[in-house]
């Protein structure tokens with residue numbers, strides 16, 4: 001199941017708010033974190049459980065816990081940071097593996113400039129976060145480097161995905177499931193998602209230049 005578009009009303013409502021061009025940086029940021037939380041809920045719903053026995057208020061009781069699965073959250077810098085707190089609000093103990101990837105806005109190729117991974121990547125579920133999956137070049141580069149580091153189980157959460165980006169991930173990494181709040185129409189001539197959100201990094205960090 002390579003892509004899951006999560007059609008939950010709360011997600012659809014919040015994403016609709018994010019599409020407004022006049023939304024403040026503060027509100028855009030808050031909504032990115034909130035949808036990050038909701039996508040995390042969906043992307044972890046099949047994690048295996050195991051039972052264990054604990055001392056409860058009335059003696060021994062069988063409870064469930066997530067079965068020995070270590071998780072690392074992988075924000076693709078910079079914009080991925082905009083979803084990080086939302087993810088960590090549900091998985092507070094997760095290690096964070098930062099990957100810096102920037103796309104060249106002329107060639108649309110991805111350039112990796114930072115790789116600070118958690119230890120034992122081979123034994124962790126990696127949850128990649130990035131608001132935008134456009135051509136897919138940044139996501140494919142990130143998955144490539146995670147696999148080189150030994151990762152065997154990788155999921156990706158994005159706010160908005162273009163069909164071209166989904167196809168690129170499917171072609172290079174068919175084992176990776178993408179969870180998204182929306183599959184949008186496509187890309188414009190500059191590689192921006194339509195209708196999309198615009199430049200998500202600039203909107204999260206408040207760095208939008210007046211002439212773009």
Ligand SMILES: O=P(O)(O)OC[C@H]1O[C@H](OP(=O)(O)OP(=O)(O)O)[C@H](O)[C@@H]1O
Pocket residue numbers: 076077078079080101102103104108110130131132133134135136137138139165191200201202
């Ligand atoms: O699918 P792609 O065509 O590769 O485009 C998507 C990438 O572009 C944006 O990052 P950007 O390169 O603008 O970096 P930033 O997060 O530092 O703003 C976005 O956050 C993705 O990482």
Ligand SMILES: O=c1cc[nH]c(=O)[nH]1
Pocket residue numbers: 132134191192193194196197198199200201
């Ligand atoms: O639509 C897009 C495409 C790439 N990066 C963004 O921030 N937005």
Ligand SMILES: [Mg+2]
Pocket residue numbers: 079199200201202
């Ligand atoms: Mg950007």
